[in-house]
Amino acid sequence: MKKHNEHSADKSPVDDLFARRLRDTALPPTEGGFERLQARMNAQHQKTPVVPIWSKPALQRYMAAAACVLLVCLFGWLYLSADQPGNSQTDGQVAAAKTAKKSQPESSAPAAERAGEVDLAKTETTTQPETGPATANSVEPTANQVAGNDVLPDAGQVRQLQQQPVDMPQPKQPVEAISEPMVAQNKPAPTTEPDRLETTPVEPRQASAPERAVASAKLAERVLTVTIAEPERLVAARQVVKSSADEGQPEGEEILSKEAKGGNFWQQVRRVKQGEIFARQDAGTEERSLLSRAYNGLKHSIDKDKPTKQ
Amino acid sequence: MLRLIPFFSTETQLIAALRRAEGRAHKVVYERYAGKMLAVCTRYCANRADAEEVMIDGFMRVFEKIDQFREDGSFEGWIRRIMVTESLMFLRKSKQWRQELPLDDVTVEPDYEWADASLNETDLLRMIAQLPDGYRTVFNLYAIEGYSHAEIADTLGISEGTSKSQLSRARMMLQTLVKKAELGASGQAQIRKDTYEKTQRTLGR
Numbered sequence: 394m395k396k397h398n399e400h401s402a403d404k405s406p407v408d409d410l411f412a413r414r415l416r417d418t419a420l421p422p423t424e425g426g427f428e429r430l431q432a433r434m435n436a437q438h439q440k441t442p443v444v445p446i447w448s449k450p451a452l453q454r455y456m457a458a459a460a461c462v463l464l465v466c467l468f469g470w471l472y473l474s475a476d477q478p479g480n481s482q483t484d485g486q487v488a489a490a491k492t493a494k495k496s497q498p499e500s501s502a503p504a505a506e507r508a509g510e511v512d513l514a515k516t517e518t519t520t521q522p523e524t525g526p527a528t529a530n531s532v533e534p535t536a537n538q539v540a541g542n543d544v545l546p547d548a549g550q551v552r553q554l555q556q557q558p559v560d561m562p563q564p565k566q567p568v569e570a571i572s573e574p575m576v577a578q579n580k581p582a583p584t585t586e587p588d589r590l591e592t593t594p595v596e597p598r599q600a601s602a603p604e605r606a607v608a609s610a611k612l613a614e615r616v617l618t619v620t621i622a623e624p625e626r627l628v629a630a631r632q633v634v635k636s637s638a639d640e641g642q643p644e645g646e647e648i649l650s651k652e653a654k655g656g657n658f659w660q661q662v663r664r665v666k667q668g669e670i671f672a673r674q675d676a677g678t679e680e681r682s683l684l685s686r687a688y689n690g691l692k693h694s695i696d697k698d699k700p701t702k703q
Numbered sequence: 704m705l706r707l708i709p710f711f712s713t714e715t716q717l718i719a720a721l722r723r724a725e726g727r728a729h730k731v732v733y734e735r736y737a738g739k740m741l742a743v744c745t746r747y748c749a750n751r752a753d754a755e756e757v758m759i760d761g762f763m764r765v766f767e768k769i770d771q772f773r774e775d776g777s778f779e780g781w782i783r784r785i786m787v788t789e790s791l792m793f794l795r796k797s798k799q800w801r802q803e804l805p806l807d808d809v810t811v812e813p814d815y816e817w818a819d820a821s822l823n824e825t826d827l828l829r830m831i832a833q834l835p836d837g838y839r840t841v842f843n844l845y846a847i848e849g850y851s852h853a854e855i856a857d858t859l860g861i862s863e864g865t866s867k868s869q870l871s872r873a874r875m876m877l878q879t880l881v882k883k884a885e886l887g888a889s890g891q892a893q894i895r896k897d898t899y900e901k902t903q904r905t906l907g908r
Contacts, residue, residue: 406815407877408846411827416847418824419738420745423755427733430759431726434766 627686630693714778721769729766736779737762740786742828746843747790749832754790761789787848791858794836813882821888822881830880838873845870 446452711717711731720728740761744754764785772781831839840859844850845866852863852870859866 405846405874407874407881408842410815410819410881411831411842411877412847414819414822414824414827415742415746415831417739418742418828420741422737422741422758426737426755426759427730430733430762431729433759434763437763 623686624690626694627690630690630697631686633693633697634689715774718769718772718774718778721766724766729762732765732782733762736782739779740782742824743783743786744790745828746831746847747787747840748793749834749836749839753793757789757793758786760793761786764789787844791840794840811878811882813878813885815881817885817888818881822884826884830877830884833880834873834876837869838876841866841869842873842877 447456711720711728717728717731721732737758741754741758744757744761745751748754748757761782765782768785772778831842834842841855844855844858845852850858852866855861855866856863
């Protein structure tokens with residue numbers, strides 16, 4: 394700051410008096426002044442706590458902006474890395490893994506069938522000496538009977554088969570494997586493939602690696618097809634029923650076809666109301682249709698026998 | 704008698720110790736400059752207690768802003784400027800700047816030689832303390848600190864004309880006060896002289 398007093402010539406005598414006497418004067422401070430100064434400085438240091446850098450409001454804006462930029466960069470990098478052609482292999486691998494995952498349930502079912510076949514073959518080999526081919530408790534003897542001896546089982550035998558428990562390690566799968574072809578072939582055509590049934594089961598533990606591969610391929614090809622021919626009485630009874638239905642009750646068939654379109658549950662309820670305990674044409678499982686067919690055959694045979702007795 | 708041991712032989716060492724925030728350096732600075740700075744603050748604040756508070760605040764500011772001190776100037780001058788600034792801030796917070804008193808236009812010229820010889824610093828400080836805040840501040844800044852009217856106007860936020868008028872009024876008041884002191888001193892001397900003559904007469908009888 395420029396001092397005007399050093400250069401000004403017209404200085405007032407009052408100013409000169411006071412400036413000369415008071416410029417360098419000193420007054421004795423009170424005692425304890427420095428202690429008060431120290432106490433005030435300590436209080437000021439305690440008043441200003443250390444604030445972390447992330448809690449300062451001035452920096453929070455920049456931190457928020459940096460976080461936004463970071464997020465945008467992250468998503469952009471992920472998007473671009475997904476679109477890059479260099480990652481096609483990984484995409485292909487991922488797609489292959491996905492298809493493999495999707496195909497696992499599909500392939501698991503045949504695998505289970507194969508396992509069931511293997512188990513079935515094992516049980517064939519193990520149970521045959523014990524029970525013999527004529528026992529009705531196991532399914533395989535019936536299959537052998539159909540395949541080898543062309544012995545058609547009666548409806549009573551079939552009912553017995555379904556009612557009695559099967560003492561097999563996996564009873565459901567063989568029964569399903571047998572029952573599926575029965576539905577597929579309603580006509581009396583007892584055609585089986587003896588070659589496939591004659592194949593002996595391969596023990597995977599004893600076989601070497603290439604043999605395992607061949608055996609697995611053979612196992613994959615094996616299909617157990619069992620058809621049960623309807624008894625002659627049943628066929629005759631069905632023809633009689635058809636002829637009677639064509640002559641007398643065409644409207645009832647239409648009603649039944651309409652009901653078939655509706656829910657099975659309500660159809661059964663209506664039939665129970667009508668007094669028919671057993672649903673003859675339930676579109677349920679194959680076992681029911683088989684039973685219904687057997688029931689119809691027996692019913693018609695009884696009806697036939699009634700007029701002859703009378 | 705206790706004597707302050709000079710821990711820091713040079714001012715540079717003292718400033719370096721202040722920058723390291725050594726408590727010993729704080730004490731040395733306080734004891735070295737507290738008297739002068741208290742006189743400065745007293746000239747502006749006109750109250751001893753307020754002046755001491757302002758001085759302590761000024762020393763705190765000195766210790767906080769020691770990193771801003773450039774060693775090309777005087778350290779005492781830098782401290783004095785800080786004290787002046789603190790005093791002005793104190794006055795700005797509490798007082799009115801443009802307080803004016805009606806004064807007689809009669810200019811009385813005192814005997815400055817007598818005043819210089821007879822009045823001590825305490826008497827002069829008491830005269831300054833009798834001035835209104837605006838007068839006192841402008842007179843201190845212009846006459847003692849050496850500021851120009853432009854700088855005073857910029858510092859105080861007033862016009863240069865206001866600064867000049869307040870300076871002239873401050874001068875007139877101080878001249879009157881010095882004259883009163885002179886008259887008072889001469890009157891007391893006359894009273895003393897009369898008292899001496901009366902005693903001599905009574906003793907002579």
